[in-house]
Amino acid sequence: MSSARGDCYPPGMTTENDAPADEHGGPWLTSGELDSWLSVVRLMTRLPWAIDAQLQRDADLSMVEYMALAMLSEAAGRTLRMSTLAENTSTSLSRLSHMVKRLESRGYVRREPDPADGRFTNAILLPAGMAKLESAAPAHVAFVRRLVVDNLSGERLRRLGQDAERILGRIDSPAR
Amino acid sequence: MSSARGDCYPPGMTTENDAPADEHGGPWLTSGELDSWLSVVRLMTRLPWAIDAQLQRDADLSMVEYMALAMLSEAAGRTLRMSTLAENTSTSLSRLSHMVKRLESRGYVRREPDPADGRFTNAILLPAGMAKLESAAPAHVAFVRRLVVDNLSGERLRRLGQDAERILGRIDSPAR
């Protein structure tokens, strides 16, 4: 099934790659491990690209922008701190700051310093932003269904989410 | 386990989200589907970021650059057409062209028009590029093992790869 051949990952070592198929911890990847990893790499590359393309085409939004608007739409008072929003959308504060500035200039969002603690900045979803989100949502959700949710059995989707969480756990863990 | 709450995805509709848990094709996502999808989104966002950070820190390479060098290292004559390389690394030709120009300026790669058909351009891995790749590979493979390969059972890794392929199939399929 893999169209991109697997013998390209660790470099120059393919002949020594025939170790027992499921032994953990070896120096290189076995050919089965490599196939799976390369599939994951392609998924990480192309799925965001596909989602972005759909949203861009149908709503002139990037996926991160959609996520940010969606997070705000569900928050109390349609308001979140910049730092919370950055955490929840997995983006850097700097990127978010630039991004919100653009959303602000489009009239979807506004910012104000938190009245209770001036260190924080609150991002607030405006009616135009809510309208934008509501108009973008149906096509976006349908697309996600077609590519992912309806494309896997309930059980496999559930496991996919679990595997993702397990990998994310390692990413967040304090190294080693 | 999900730290970012799920009630932020389709916007403004959470109260109607209590449909039967595994019914396919509804208008919105059920809360379980949403959790899984958001986990996948976070994975797509953070895993490439983590891999890039490791490679950048240890080898001053991005993941796409690493992939390109690795593909070339395994190709016959350490040579591939630009278009093939773009396909195999899931990047646009334009992005690849800029990227290879940078790799060229670092002495890792060179380009030449295909002698047999001048429409194609061949990218060729130079010894310095091979050396770079070999020095980067061990730490990179170890990192991929720690995050993904050794973090899931053989069976789950295999299924993860299959799910990825299944989703990729939909992405490549001619719409609808």
Add this chain to the structure above:
DNA sequence: TTCTCAAGGTTGAAGATTCAACATATGACC
């Protein structure tokens, strides 16, 4: 031959992201 066309690739400008430096606000400590 000559014309036209499609495919492969490059380029420069515009747009987005990253990086490091810089504010600013608050709390802790003296």
Add this chain to the structure above:
DNA sequence: GGTCATATGTTGAATCTTCAACCTTGAGAA
């Protein structure tokens, strides 16, 4: 109060990606 340290955000420059326009090569038709 005054000073220092820390956490939150912002900004501008550098870098990277995307987008559209363009160039070139070779194939095929007239």
